[in-house]
Amino acid sequence: MMKSRFWQTVGTHAALLAYSALALLPVLLIILNSFKDRMTIFSDPFALPTGDTFSLDGYKTLTSTAHFELFFLNSFVVTASSLALILLVSSMAAFALAEYKFKFNLLSSLYLSIGIMVPIRLGTVGILRLMVSFHLVNNLWSLILVYTAQGIPLAVFILTVFMRQVPKDLKDAARIDGASEYRIYWLTLPLVRPALGSVLAISMLPIWNDLWFPLILAPGEATKTLILGAQAFMGEFVNDYGAVLAALTLAILPPVLLYLIFSRQLIRGITAGAVK
Numbered sequence: 539m540m541k542s543r544f545w546q547t548v549g550t551h552a553a554l555l556a557y558s559a560l561a562l563l564p565v566l567l568i569i570l571n572s573f574k575d576r577m578t579i580f581s582d583p584f585a586l587p588t589g590d591t592f593s594l595d596g597y598k599t600l601t602s603t604a605h606f607e608l609f610f611l612n613s614f615v616v617t618a619s620s621l622a623l624i625l626l627v628s629s630m631a632a633f634a635l636a637e638y639k640f641k642f643n644l645l646s647s648l649y650l651s652i653g654i655m656v657p658i659r660l661g662t663v664g665i666l667r668l669m670v671s672f673h674l675v676n677n678l679w680s681l682i683l684v685y686t687a688q689g690i691p692l693a694v695f696i697l698t699v700f701m702r703q704v705p706k707d708l709k710d711a712a713r714i715d716g717a718s719e720y721r722i723y724w725l726t727l728p729l730v731r732p733a734l735g736s737v738l739a740i741s742m743l744p745i746w747n748d749l750w751f752p753l754i755l756a757p758g759e760a761t762k763t764l765i766l767g768a769q770a771f772m773g774e775f776v777n778d779y780g781a782v783l784a785a786l787t788l789a790i791l792p793p794v795l796l797y798l799i800f801s802r803q804l805i806r807g808i809t810a811g812a813v814k
Contacts (some may be wrong), residue, residue: 565790572596572783579779596780600771606788608760609767613792616678616763617745620685624741625734628690632697633723637709647698653691658684659750669755676758684751689741696740700733701726739797746793764789 570586571579575593578585585591600606635647658665665684666675674680704726712722727734752766762770768789772782 565794568783568786568790572780572787574780576780579783593780596778596782596784599778599781600784600788603774604767604771604785605759606764606767606771606785609762609764610788610792612678612756612761613746613764616681616685617742619678619682620689620745621738621741623682623686624689624693625737627686628693628737629697629727629730629734630723631690631694632701633726635694635698636701636704650691650694653687654695658688662750662754665751666754674755676756676761678756678761680755681751681763684755685745685748689737689745693737693741696737697730697733700730704729742796743793746796764792 567583571583573587573593574591575595578587578591582591587593631650635643669675669677669680674683708729709722709726712725717725747765748763749765749769752761752763756762757766768785771785
């Protein structure tokens with residue numbers, strides 16, 4: 539029995555390692571080849587850059603022909619602002635749904651669940667008209683508001699489950715001590731930190747990697763996000779493979795690094811929810 543479990547564990551880990559290698563190999567190839575000259579990219583794509591093949595021509599092309607530092611700043615502002623609003627609004631809504639029993643409690647939860655099932659892109663035409671009427675086209679606020687609305691339903695669903703698992707005695711004790719409801723809300727947040735980390739990790743990647751809404755709502759040169767800027771750059775320099783790979787590297791690395799930072803919180807949130 540022990541021997542069978544051992545080989546089962548070895549087989550499971552081998553399969554997971556093989557899948558991880560298969561998923562990471564294209565990313566590694568893009569990053570490595572972005573530091574090579576054009577001839578080596580085609581002649582030996584799997585080799586590491588050496589003193590003879592190392593080249594920064596692709597990155598030089600980026601800095602001289604595109605405003606990638608501005609695109610990165612736009613993406614960072616949009617992603618950080620959207621995540622902050624998602625956490626603030628969703629945590630307040632989740633606290634209210636979990637703590638208070640009111641007439642439309644269940645109806646409100648069902649209404650928010652519709653936002654999980656119905657893709658927000660179905661309302662693109664209506665969203666565009668709304669942003670035009672508010673004069674928010676080619677404005678980062680249009681993206682922030684759309685992404686906030688997109689992330690709230692799932693965030694409320696996740697946080698409500700965790701909020702209901704916080705012992706009610708703790709909150710009642712705070713009320714007896716004279717704490718206000720807002721104070722109790724702020725005291726509850728550290729107790730659901732794994733859920734907050736899960737919401738951050740789940741909401742972050744779709745916002746950073748989105749191309750649809752930046753292309754429709756903020757296509758201007760001053761409001762382009764990193765993904766939209768990289769897409770436009772690759773369309774213009776499609777034959778300059780070093781520059782294309784450099785653009786892809788700059789677009790890939792930030793979400794990968796951010797995911798690595800929040801991956802532990804994401805796993806803790808998932809496992810905590812499963813155990814509880």
